[in-house]
Amino acid sequence: MREDVLLAILGMALVTYLCRAGGYAVLRVVRPPPFAEAMLRHLPGPIFIAYVTLALSRTGLAGLAGAAAVVLVQWRTGHLSASILAGVAAVWLYGLLAGG
Numbered sequence: 502m503r504e505d506v507l508l509a510i511l512g513m514a515l516v517t518y519l520c521r522a523g524g525y526a527v528l529r530v531v532r533p534p535p536f537a538e539a540m541l542r543h544l545p546g547p548i549f550i551a552y553v554t555l556a557l558s559r560t561g562l563a564g565l566a567g568a569a570a571v572v573l574v575q576w577r578t579g580h581l582s583a584s585i586l587a588g589v590a591a592v593w594l595y596g597l598l599a600g601g
Contacts, residue, residue, distance in 0.1 A: 560592075563599070567592040 533541070557564045570591035575584040 563592045563595040566595045 571588035574587040
């Protein structure tokens with residue numbers, strides 16, 4: 502690996518670590534207002550949905566069938582592995598039934 506690429510990767514890793522550690526350090530000392538606490542507590546869900554929505558919009562009905570299977574199995578069982586397997590199986594089955 503080139504030295505400049507390695508330095509860039511290490512620099513980005515350091516900055517990422519410092520941002521995360523700095524956030525934890527600040528939140529240990531300063532209590533955010535209740536509104537900000539609620540927002541921070543619920544933030545991961547909307548960020549995840551933003552990423553997933555773009556991917557699902559490009560996969561068509563097979564992706565929607567897989568997503569529906571994942572949500573249903575996760576809701577009923579609470580097992581992440583089973584949910585992932587159900588989603589993959591739904592996409593595969595859709596492709597098989599659709600002739601693709």
